[in-house]
Structure formats: C-alpha cells, structure tokens
C-alpha cells in the first residue's frame with residue numbers, strides 16, 4: 381500500500397442512528413487498494429452497521445460513502461457485486477460438500493459452468509480445502525467452514541473483501557491459519573481487505589493500518605506506529621496493538 385494507491389472506500393461523516401442511539405457517529409475513513417485495514421472495537425461499537433451501510437444494505441442517517449467509485453445508497457446492486465462480504469455468521473448447507481457449495485454460489489452469481497469448475501479447483505487449493513473437498517460441510521470444523529466462506533466470497537472476483545469477525549470462535553491454530561490466508565490474498569492477489577476481529581495479535585501481524593471504533597466513533601486510525609506515538613509519545617519502545625487498543629479504550 382502507498383498513498384498513491386486508488387481509494388476503494390471513503391466515507392464522509394457517515395452516520396447511522398437507531399432511534400435515540402447513534403450506532404455510527406460521523407465516520408471518516410479511507411481504505412486504499414491492496415491494503416488490509418484492521419477494523420477494531422468492542423461489541424456494539426458500530427462495526428457491522430458501518431459495513432452494512434457501505435454495502436447499501438442499510439441507509440445512513442447522515443453523511444455519505446463512496447465504494448469503488450459508487451454511492452452505495454443509489455448503486456447498491458453494483459456495489460454489492462464488487463464486495464466480497466463474509467458476515468459474522470456465515471450460513472452453510474450442511475448436506476453439501478465444499479465443491480457443491482461453491483457450485484451453488486457460482487450459479488447464484490451467474491458464473492458460467494465452464495469457468496466455475498476451474499475456479500472452484502483454484503479456490504479450494506487457495507483456502508487449503510482440496511483434500512476435504514468432498515466431505516460434507518456438516519463435518520467441517522469451524523476453521524474449515526470459515527475458509528470455505530472465504531472461497532465463497534472470492535468466487536465472484538470481488539474488488540474488496542469485508543470480513544466481519546471471521547476469526548470469531550476459532551481456536552488459536554485455526555485463527556492463525558485464516559489470518560495467513562488473508563495475508564496471502566493481499567500479497568499474492570493484491571486484495572483489499574476490511575477486517576474486523578478481536579484477535580488483536582493476529583490483526584497486528586497483517587494490517588497495514590487499523591481503526592479503533594468505540595461507541596460509534598472512530599477514535600483512532602493509522603499505522604500501529606502512528607497510534608503508539610499518539611498515545612505513548614516518542615520512544616524506542618515497541619507497543620503491541622493490544623496495549624494501544626486498551627489505552628484508547630480506557631481514555632477514549
């Protein structure tokens with residue numbers, strides 16, 4: 381990532397209110413092509429609501445966003461086609477195997493069968509499910525399901541991935557595995573990723589920049605070094621994302 385890279389997402393005072401509650405409060409942030417942005421914050425901070433607005437799945441109460449050059453409010457259908465969205469709770473068909481699941485998703489996305497077979501093979505290889513390709517998803521571990529979920533969102537060749545807590549409920553090894561996969565998508569395919577996760581140690585390893593959302597407000601965004609400097613001042617000491625996060629959390 382560098383500053384000349386194309387802007388994939390930009391928001392201007394993006395706001396969502398539910399009744400009296402402001403779930404997302406004047407959010408301003410930029411996501412650039414080829415970047416992994418770690419989108420952090422406690423439960424209820426407004427992360428999922430932000431993603432839904434960026435996809436045109438819920439209307440902002442104020443402000444605006446541009447996603448891949450489009451306004452998600454007016455061009456929701458096109459925007460959705462460009463985003464590979466993996467929601468917090470991915471639904472699976474337990475009776476299908478991985479190949480059947482991907483065939484189904486490919487058909488839903490209008491991908492011709494001549495292309496889909498080759499693509500499915502490549503994707504199963506990429507996410508490390510080749511040898512389990514004909515096992516029913518019912519018998520998959522949570523980590524395997526999440527990797528299948530990534531393959532499902534990649535099948536339509538999205539411009540950007542929105543991964544909403546993909547490591548939730550994974551054991552350390554499975555979380556690491558998934559994080560390595562996300563890092564490879566960036567390194568080998570220049571994928572742009574907006575990643576929300578509570579696995580701060582893992583997020584730290586692969587994120588170019590992070591944003592910390594608390595009570596609907598993005599209280600910080602930048603590189604780890606920049607945030608450490610903002611909160612702890614200049615110094616030689618290295619701070620972990622966890623230490624930085626907790627400092628923002630305690631002080632706002």
Ligand SMILES: Nc1ncnc2c1ncn2[C@@H]1O[C@H](COP(=O)(O)OP(=O)(O)O)[C@@H](O)[C@H]1O
Nearest residue numbers: 398401403421422423424425426427428429430
């Ligand atoms: N459809 C909804 N109706 C009312 N309140 C909602 C709705 N969706 C989310 N909220 C509220 O908005 C806040 C932000 O939620 P959410 O975006 O899901 O946070 P996060 O993804 O960071 O955990 C929470 O307080 C949540 O209860």
Ligand SMILES: [Mg+2]
Nearest residue numbers: 427428468544
């Ligand atoms: Mg959420």
